[in-house]
Amino acid sequence: MNEGLAKTYNPKDFEERIYEFWNENGYFRADVNKEKKPFTIMMPPPNVTGNLHMGHALNGTIQDILIRWKRMEGYEALWLPGTDHASISTEARVVAKIESEGKSKQELGREKFLEEAWDWTEKYGGNIRNQLRKLGVSCDWSKERFTLDEGLSKAVEEAFIRLYEKGLIYRGDRIINWCPSCGTALSDAEVEHEESQGKLWHIKYPAKDSNEYIVIATTRPETMLGDLAVAVHPEDERYSNLIGKTLILPLVNREIPIIADEYVEREFGTGAVKITPSHDPNDFEVGARHNLGQLRVMNDDGSINEHGGKYCGLDRYEARKEIVKDLEELGYLVEIKDHANSVGHCERCSTIVEPIISKQWFVKMQPLTEPAISAYKEGKLKFIPERFGKIYLNWLENLRDWCISRQLWWGHRLPVYYCQDCNEVIVSRENPEKCSCGSTNFVQDPDTLDTWFSSALWPFSTLGWPEKTQELDYFYPTDVLVTGYDIIFFWVVRMVFSGLEYVGDMPFENVFFTGLVRDSQGRKMSKSLGNGIDPLDLIEQYGADALRFSLVTGNTPGNDMRFYIERVEASRNFANKLWNASRFVLMHLDENAVDENQAISNLSQEDKWIISRINTVIKEVTENLRKYELGIAAQKIYDFTWNEYCDWYIEMVKPRLFSDDNKDKDTAKYVLLIVLRDILKLLHPFIPYITEEIWTYLPGKDKELIIEQWPLYNEERSYKDAEKSIDFIMESVKSIRNIRAEMNVVPSKKAKAIFVTSDADLNRILSTSERFFKTLASASEIQVTESKDNIGEDAMSTVVGNCTIFLPLEELVDMEKEIERLQKEKEKLEGEIKRVKSKLSNEGFVSKAPKQVIDQEREKEIKYQQMMEKVLERLDSLRNNR
Incomplete structure (x- = not known):
């Protein structure tokens, strides 16, 4: 018996350990590998000054699901992380630090100020990197980039100069947004x-x-x-x-x-x-x-x-x-x-x-936007959801020239030099030595470039452009960009026309737009409202898997979602359910491998049913992921795992696990294990920590789950007859349970179930299914007949397909006690109905009470009337059958 998996699910016991294991063993790395197809995602670079918020958590979770799935599908999956230098934000914080020390930016001068800025960035910047790790993101940290690092700075300079040489960058007086405070x-x-x-x-x-x-x-x-x-x-x-x-x-x-x-x-x-x-x-x-x-x-x-x-x-x-x-x-x-x-x-x-009008540097947009418009119209760029295509086109078709200069010191300084003797403007990769007038007296433009200018190059500058690197040739263009719909104008569009202009190809084929994460009242999370939720607090309390799963289930691309803490709790409950089910399976496995061929030849109907169902789920989930329907995919795996595998299949095979028939017992173990393996594989991109931890204890594995092969649909594992049989049994069990619940019959009370049907297929199914009804529906026995003549009138009935199921009342309840109980229920309801009617007939109440309160009382009246109808119906039935 395998007892390795802890008795209690506690994500703190393994999440950090597993992440370090993955990272240290290079499972996140992706390198040029001509034997594999590449799949590339560029992480939208968060501000180096930032901290993880719910938007980051949603965005990061979606990207991680896609990259883990593609990695398991056998792609060389690169998810390249990085941070943005955030000109205005970083400069403001450094200025505040300097002023707190009794100095000023101007007193320090540019060189000393930049030293302070780099020191501040190295000391305080990048917190979000460690916070993302707690979320479980499997990006290639060995390739992490910063928009001010040497390679990207070279790319920014080259991009500016190329546009200038083409006449697409100019200096002029135009209206810009000006912040009087930031200057x-x-x-x-x-x-x-x-x-x-x-x-x-x-x-x-x-x-x-x-x-x-x-x-x-x-x-x-x-x-x-x-x-x-x-x-x-x-x-x-x-x-x-x-x-x-x-x-x-x-x-x-x-x-x-x-x-x-x-x-x-x-x-x-x-x-x-x-x-x-x-x-x-x-x-x-x-x-x-x-x-x-x-x-x-x-x-x-x-x-x-x-x-x-x-x-x-x-x-x-x-x-x-x-x-x-x-x-x-x-x-x-x-x-x-x-x-x-x-x-x-x-x-x-x-x-x-x-x-305000200001002399700034601008990019002429029309020559750059025309190819970006054509690319979309020709189907080279797809938006998820598609409705954002109209916004994309509308923005491009009405775009004004782009102001790219900023009056800041932290950032990419313009490669522009002014001759102090003749005022000639020189744009150069190197400091100019001599002006055409013979002067050597130059001053470089003090301005820096808009942060969006550098982030527009992100999909290819991070891969080595302007050099023709192997990485650029292999991983570009990237496959999908995952980003919030609120920056389609500022970033997505600029990456598209930049990729076409500098590299000659689209930066990505698909753009997956996430919505905003709002609070439970639908409000945008903000400091002023005090309604922000720290993802790290949720991870500390519930674990990263629970947070991730709660963000993706029920989520649809491009739509805002309301955040409910109850959803995180529900996701943790699901993880706990998976943990306990896995532990149950592991407890019944031993070191002796089950003969696969023997097990397959000995499959029962329930075995074939669960194998066929997981096979279908594999097919559907894979199709959902390919369509970027992540929320639907997650819900399907959830429903299968909780309802079909845990609540039905495990309960169905429990008697077999304790039987003396070793052959049948081994078959049940085999099926429990292979289905659990596929569940863990399907769930891994969504909840990677718990699935990897459980996988560690499964017998017969030869590699870590993170690099296991994604499960494939197999037509040979489709058993439609078995699905039909078990579906009928499940519906029948649920119907019997409903009758017993309505009659308040305790589970320990056994009662006979009589099935009336002339359907040959149902007769065949029922002839081998009594054990399920005994185990799952508290049946003492089942009888199958083609006629109801000998059943009598004192029975409750329900219809399932071509079959009517009867439960004799005398075996279910003590009729006198049940009539007595229902009579008390009737009297209680009569009192409630009288109270509500009296309230609603009171003109003073109706005229003064808020509409919401009145509506609530009317809803109560309807509910009590419906409950009364059911009680009266059951009383009549019991009295007639007494």
């Missing part, structure tokens, strides 16, 4: 939009030399200082006589033209829009069409500059107060309305972002 441009991904209740100020702009005026509405009165025009729709009859005339800008007294532009929505507001080209992206485009020029009225720190007249030097919000006050005093303020508005905030510091 840098931001990508759209670094701006979080929050709904807030603001104001809409309606302001009168008088026409020059006229009593006429135009009313405009704005949510940012301070930007009116930079207005260069007011626009109306060319077909708007209200303003047709004013087009081409000028207005006097209130407070500033500058003349501005009234222009006609189709950008204006006639039906929105007053149909007139102030145009501030330096402070609004749409106004920038209008201004360019009408040659309005630029007038920036705000400094980088958010204060009003010298163009703001008397408001110069005021913070933007102080200036707003003064401007509104002056407008009111001078009679220009028409009204103020409450206005719900989506306001952009800096992701790092929560400061409200300013759209």
Whole structure:
């Protein structure tokens, strides 16, 4: 007897040990192997400053399921991990550290600051790496990359220079997202939009030399200082006589033209829009069409500059107060309305972002997006779920040029140099030695590149690009990207056009979008709400397997999921069920190997049934995984393991394990073991720790489970007749159990079961199945007959297929006691029904109680009435049969 598996399931006993064993023995490694097909996943690099959250846990679990499955299928499966340098976040933390020591970033200077940043990153960064390990991720840590390491820095520099040489990178003045607090441009991904209740100020702009005026509405009165025009729709009859005339800008007294532009929505507001080209992206485009020029009225720190007249030097919000006050005093303020508005905030510091014109470096997007659009339309890129394809195309078709420069020191510095004598701009892989003017006086651009510029190269820079490495040739393009749908614009699209531009091939064939993990009320998890859940706490309490399984079961690609702690508890219960079942099987196995041929020749109906069912499950789960239906696959394995293997098959064969028929006993052991092996293989990608631990104790294994072969469907293991037989037996047992439950019959009370059927197949099945009904349905015996004439009326019945099952009442219950019990139940229900009816007929209650409370009472009334009907029906039956 094998007693190696611990009596109690405790994941703390083995999870860490098993992970180290896998890692130390190189099971996560993947290398160029021409004898195998490659399968590649690139881990979306989390921020080096980050910590594991539920989104990471979901994303990591899905990737690990796919990579473990493909590894078992025989692929050279590479899952390459890494972290992102997170320019803004890391710099902010290092600056805070420096300031806490009484210094400043500027005092240190760039070189010393970067030394501090590297020290901080090495000391505090990468926590998430160790946290991911606790989740059980089987990525190739030997190939871990960091977006600022030497190889990736070379790739970033090369990518910038190639685009510049093609004329796709330029420097210019355009509207960007600006954080006054961080002092840098931001990508759209670094701006979080929050709904807030603001104001809409309606302001009168008088026409020059006229009593006429135009009313405009704005949510940012301070930007009116930079207005260069007011626009109306060319077909708007209200303003047709004013087009081409000028207005006097209130407070500033500058003349501005009234222009006609189709950008204006006639039906929105007053149909007139102030145009501030330096402070609004749409106004920038209008201004360019009408040659309005630029007038920036705000400094980088958010204060009003010298163009703001008397408001110069005021913070933007102080200036707003003064401007509104002056407008009111001078009679220009028409009204103020409450206005719900989506306001952009800096992701790092929560400061409200300013759209502002700034001299930055940009990438021309149209030449890059066209191949990315074609690739999708030609079917070279697939989205899971497919609906995200429309979002992908919509974004690409409306893409503005990409601002790639950041006013930060931590990051990839632009390979751009300026001659201090003639202002020539030189983009170079090396520091230039001499300018065309003969000068050697150069200064490198202080800006760094947007973090997304480097992460856009992630699928191929991590494999050695721009060098033509063996790894790049073998593992690229990758197979699937697993990422949240919220960054389709910022990352997925950029990887696609970057792969096509630099490598000439798609970076991946499939994109699996995960949804967001929300709290049980459907809210996004956040620090401000205090509803975040730490995955590490759950792993500590329930184990990594339970967390993983709870995240994937019931999950569908692209859809948000609500997180319930009860689901984790249910998953741990499942792991405990698997543990106990495995321990039961192991306790009945010995060192003597069962003769496989003998066992196969001696299979009973239940043996053939469970073998056929696991065979079907193997086929279906494999198909589900290929379609990326991970939640469906997990549920199918769960249902089979818990319901069919544990609750039915093990219970069916228990008598055989204790019988004197050694041949039959050995067959049962053989089947228990081979099915358990397949269960563990199917479950391993989902719950790797417990399956590997149980596998360790199975006899006859020759390798670890992590590298075992994925089970294959075998037509020879399909026994449809056996499935039909056992399905009938199971349905019959369940029906008998239901009758006994309704009659409150204790399991120890045995009763005869009479099967009435003329179906020859059912007769054949029943002739060899009495043992199941005795074991599983508390039957004292079973009788099979074609007629119910001799059964009598004092029996409960149920129909299963072509068979009617009768249970004689006198063998089930003491009729007098049961009638007495049901009479008390009837009286209790009558009281409840009377109470509810009285409540609902009370006008005071109905008029004052909340709708939810009233609905609950009405639901109770329906429930009690249904219960009463059943009690009365059973009372009538018992009294008639007395």
